[in-house]
Amino acid sequence: MKRVYSFIAVVMTCLAMTAQTLNVQVGQVTYRVPAAQSGEMIYQNGETVTIMGKTVSLSDITQMYVDNTVVEDATVSVVYQEASAQVEVAGNVAQYVDVALSGAHVSISQSDALPFEITYKLSGASADGEFYMTGSYKATVELSGLTLTNATPVYSGAAVCIMDGKRIDLSVKKGTENTLTDAATGGSQKAALYCKGHLELKGQGTLNVYGKYAHAIKSAEYMQMKNCTVNVLEAVKDGVSCDEYFLMESGTLTIKNVGDDGLQCDVDGTTNTGELQDHEGEDSGNVYINGGTLHITTTANGTKAIKADSMAVVNDGTLTLTVSGGVDTTDSTDPSYATAISSGKFVQNGGSITMTVKGTAGRGVKAYDIETNGGELTINNSAAPATISSDVKSAKGLKAVNMALNAGTITITMSGNAGKGIAAGDGTKSSSSSGGPFWAPQRPGGGGGGGGGMGGGTTYTNVTGSYTQGKADGTGPTLKVTTTGSAYSSSSAKAIKAICAVTVYGGTTEVYTNTDGAEGLESKTSINIQGGKHYFKCYDDCVNSKGKITFNGGVTVCYSFGNDAVDSNAGTTGAVTIGNGAVFAYSTKGAPEEGFDCDNNSYIQITGTGIGISAGGAQGGGSSSSSISNAKQGYKFVTSSISYKTGNYYTLADNSGNNLVTYSFEGACSSSLALFTATGMTKNATYTVKSSTSAPTDASTAWHGLYLGSSAKGTTSVTSFTAQ
Amino acid sequence: MRNKWMIMMVLLLAMAVQLHAEDAAYNYLVLSQQDGSKAVLNVSGLRIVFSEGKLVATNNDGSRSVALSDLSKMYFAQDAEGKVTGIETSTSDAVQQPVVAYTLSGVRLGRYDNMAAARRSLPKGIYVMKQTNGKNMKITVK
Numbered sequence: 001m002k003r004v005y006s007f008i009a010v011v012m013t014c015l016a017m018t019a020q021t022l023n024v025q026v027g028q029v030t031y032r033v034p035a036a037q038s039g040e041m042i043y044q045n046g047e048t049v050t051i052m053g054k055t056v057s058l059s060d061i062t063q064m065y066v067d068n069t070v071v072e073d074a075t076v077s078v079v080y081q082e083a084s085a086q087v088e089v090a091g092n093v094a095q096y097v098d099v100a101l102s103g104a105h106v107s108i109s110q111s112d113a114l115p116f117e118i119t120y121k122l123s124g125a126s127a128d129g130e131f132y133m134t135g136s137y138k139a140t141v142e143l144s145g146l147t148l149t150n151a152t153p154v155y156s157g158a159a160v161c162i163m164d165g166k167r168i169d170l171s172v173k174k175g176t177e178n179t180l181t182d183a184a185t186g187g188s189q190k191a192a193l194y195c196k197g198h199l200e201l202k203g204q205g206t207l208n209v210y211g212k213y214a215h216a217i218k219s220a221e222y223m224q225m226k227n228c229t230v231n232v233l234e235a236v237k238d239g240v241s242c243d244e245y246f247l248m249e250s251g252t253l254t255i256k257n258v259g260d261d262g263l264q265c266d267v268d269g270t271t272n273t274g275e276l277q278d279h280e281g282e283d284s285g286n287v288y289i290n291g292g293t294l295h296i297t298t299t300a301n302g303t304k305a306i307k308a309d310s311m312a313v314v315n316d317g318t319l320t321l322t323v324s325g326g327v328d329t330t331d332s333t334d335p336s337y338a339t340a341i342s343s344g345k346f347v348q349n350g351g352s353i354t355m356t357v358k359g360t361a362g363r364g365v366k367a368y369d370i371e372t373n374g375g376e377l378t379i380n381n382s383a384a385p386a387t388i389s390s391d392v393k394s395a396k397g398l399k400a401v402n403m404a405l406n407a408g409t410i411t412i413t414m415s416g417n418a419g420k421g422i423a424a425g426d427g428t429k430s431s432s433s434s435g436g437p438f439w440a441p442q443r444p445g446g447g448g449g450g451g452g453g454m455g456g457g458t459t460y461t462n463v464t465g466s467y468t469q470g471k472a473d474g475t476g477p478t479l480k481v482t483t484t485g486s487a488y489s490s491s492s493a494k495a496i497k498a499i500c501a502v503t504v505y506g507g508t509t510e511v512y513t514n515t516d517g518a519e520g521l522e523s524k525t526s527i528n529i530q531g532g533k534h535y536f537k538c539y540d541d542c543v544n545s546k547g548k549i550t551f552n553g554g555v556t557v558c559y560s561f562g563n564d565a566v567d568s569n570a571g572t573t574g575a576v577t578i579g580n581g582a583v584f585a586y587s588t589k590g591a592p593e594e595g596f597d598c599d600n601n602s603y604i605q606i607t608g609t610g611i612g613i614s615a616g617g618a619q620g621g622g623s624s625s626s627s628i629s630n631a632k633q634g635y636k637f638v639t640s641s642i643s644y645k646t647g648n649y650y651t652l653a654d655n656s657g658n659n660l661v662t663y664s665f666e667g668a669c670s671s672s673l674a675l676f677t678a679t680g681m682t683k684n685a686t687y688t689v690k691s692s693t694s695a696p697t698d699a700s701t702a703w704h705g706l707y708l709g710s711s712a713k714g715t716t717s718v719t720s721f722t723a724q
Numbered sequence: 725m726r727n728k729w730m731i732m733m734v735l736l737l738a739m740a741v742q743l744h745a746e747d748a749a750y751n752y753l754v755l756s757q758q759d760g761s762k763a764v765l766n767v768s769g770l771r772i773v774f775s776e777g778k779l780v781a782t783n784n785d786g787s788r789s790v791a792l793s794d795l796s797k798m799y800f801a802q803d804a805e806g807k808v809t810g811i812e813t814s815t816s817d818a819v820q821q822p823v824v825a826y827t828l829s830g831v832r833l834g835r836y837d838n839m840a841a842a843r844r845s846l847p848k849g850i851y852v853m854k855q856t857n858g859k860n861m862k863i864t865v866k
């Protein structure tokens with residue numbers, strides 16, 4: 001077998017040796033002309049020779065020699081050798097390129113007559129060199145182990161500058177590591193790696209880029225990335241900047257030590273085309289992440305890890321985004337905050353995004369529209385608030401005018417003071433009403449109108465935007481929002497704050513807050529829960545609105561340990577409406593905090609056949625009432641004292657012992673105002689509440705202390721009543 | 725298993741020979757002068773420089789110089805007589821053996837089973853077709 005291999009090797013070697021090539025060396029440039037292609041090479045007047053269309057002055061020719069070099073058509077190779085560079089041009093493209101050199105500074109000009117694509121192969125190392133190319137035909141640039149620093153600019157300050165407005169494939173060859181560094185002074189380049197046209201990064205090698213003057217990588221048109229590993233290790237401005245759109249299919253992009261944004265994409269022209277099919281002719285300013293891994297860290301004031309003029313769309317991939325810069329107040333009328341993703345619209349359809357936000361008043365995502373349809377989004381925001389122009393600016397997890405959390409797993413943890421996990425809607429801030437700010441630590445006692453309902457806070461006019469969670473079919477995201485920060489100046493922490501109306505169709509929600517003023521879900525307009533399963537464990541109000549609050553589907557458990565469980569300040573009939581579904585609302589704070597607080601019990605409406613259980617302190621002063629008009633099913637306000645204990649399971653049953661609902665408490669609750677209404681309750685019928693220390697085991701739904709569809713029966717009588 | 729390897733290697737060898745057959749050996753460089761005279765140089769070790777109004781060629785056979793003012797052209801040849809397989813113009817599809825198509829600037833476009841297949845596949849234009857016997861033909865696809 002060895003003899004066979006040896007024989008083949010010898011034959012192959014002999015074959016290779018017979019491919020003659022004429023090498024025409026002109027200084028540092030060698031034109032490699034395959035004998036088979038050379039044809040007649042014409043001398044003119046003893047001054048020039050024309051070979052394959054390329055005319056060269058004889059006086060410029062260093063030498064010509066013939067060897068057996070195998071020439072790859074349509075290629076130009078540049079090998080950097082510290083202070084110099086050697087350029088090799090394939091014969092069939094010789095007539096289309098002009099090469100100029102100054103030491104290791106290489107400039108190549110492609111003729112507009114070039115009929116096909118040239119591949120430029122760059123390798124070697126130089127501490128003072130560059131590659132500068134002009135042309136009007138698409139090209140491929142291969143990096144095959146290139147370490148290039150432009151110390152003293154000749155053609156531009158960039159390490160690689162491609163002034164060709166067409167598609168440029170930049171292929172980082174497999175197994176190679178390449179490093180580009182531009183000039184810190186002496187140039188006016190836009191980036192260490194600059195491309196006037198469309199830059200398509202590919203290959204399976206590694207590219208390191210240091211932008212010492214402006215951006216690290218800049219494409220004046222769209223930019224795509226696939227397979228390769230790109231490390232932006234330093235930039236005075238953006239790590240990666242491009243126009244039209246940015247599309248990442250795969251590979252790894254790491255950006256750090258940048259003076260401005262990590263990845264920025266702008267609309268190039270005056271008209272935004274929006275997303276187009278196959279991105280053909282697209283000038284949208286969109287960022288698309290379809291796969292791959294991104295690690296982006298920014299530290300400068302007001303900077304964004306990803307900034308898109310229009311949309312930032314994450315379809316797949318793994319993104320780790322960290323921003324820690326403070327507030328940029330260069331424009332005092334429009335301060336800029338460190339933000340992980342800032343765009344006109346943010347859409348997540350898949351993938352995994354982890355955001356760490358540390359900068360003052362920093363945001364996870366800020367967009368006009370936010371839409372989540374899948375994937376995992378985790379935001380850890382520890383940013384502190386700040387007062388700017390007498391206005392408190394606090395950190396946000398998600399901030400948008402229109403928020404549509406349709407699907408996906410979203411986990412937001414806010415630990416800075418006054419932080420808002422989600423902020424939705426917009427409006428004109430008008431005044432602070434008489435009830436005083438709801439964050440105020442000195443809360444009035446039980447004598448105030450509406451008991452614990454703080455009806456105050458900022459009011460808004462000209463409200464715009466929307467907040468929806470889940471879809472009409474009952475599906476929705478898995479949402480968990482936690483805030484641990486305290487109030488700051490006039491601003492409280494909130495888990496979800498909406499100026500606009502809130503509609504919850506489905507999904508699963510868990511909300512946790514633990515400081516005064518930190519409400520779970522607040523809307524300045526209204527809240528409508530239509531489906532899904534939701535759990536609020538909050539120091540302040542779990543669900544609060546200046547408008548009406550409606551429970552008409554799904555299962556909602558509200559546990560407040562410092563304020564009302566549900567608080568509407570609508571001050572009108574229907575302030576709290578119980579339709580279908582189930583809501584269990586309790587406050588362990590004691591009087592005057594209530595399960596359902598809407599200033600007057602008569603404002604409560606029962607419009608469906610759902611379940612509503614509340615427990616809490618007594619109705620405060622003012623126009624309390626014990627009756628509900630036009631209730632669709634039986635109900636009862638129980639004002640006698642009930643001492644609910646943890647570890648007990650309380651079953652509401654009819655006179656025949658049928659379980660209507662079982663509920664339990666996370667904290668001891670001394671209730672002096674309780675509302676009972678449940679599916680099947682009828683007026684004038686008798687109902688009992690009995691306790692047991694055994695949890696129901698056969699509930700069709702068990703959700704944070706609420707058990708539906710169970711056959712459990714209590715053993716110890718707690719209370720009984722006749723339904724109204 | 726061993727036989728499979730053998731077969732594979734033989735096939736690779738055959739392919740290499742086939743590819744090589746497409747590139748005829750040009751072992752000579754012909755310097756043609758204004759008066760029609762020719763100097764045929766063996767390319768083995770050939771090096772040419774231009775100095776003091778002369779082309780100075782050096783190879784394993786020695787050194788030779790030609791006044792630049794006398795030079796008209798140079799080309800590669802396949803034998804010591806300075807002959808080169810000319811490029812004929814073909815208008816027929818009689819060539820039944822495989823051909824490789826090139827643009828006039830030397831860009832390889834592809835390999836075809838025969839001339840007719842090449843004509844069917846290529847867009848309008850003029851091409852140089854290289855046969856496996858080393859013979860070249862120029863064709864026009866209309």
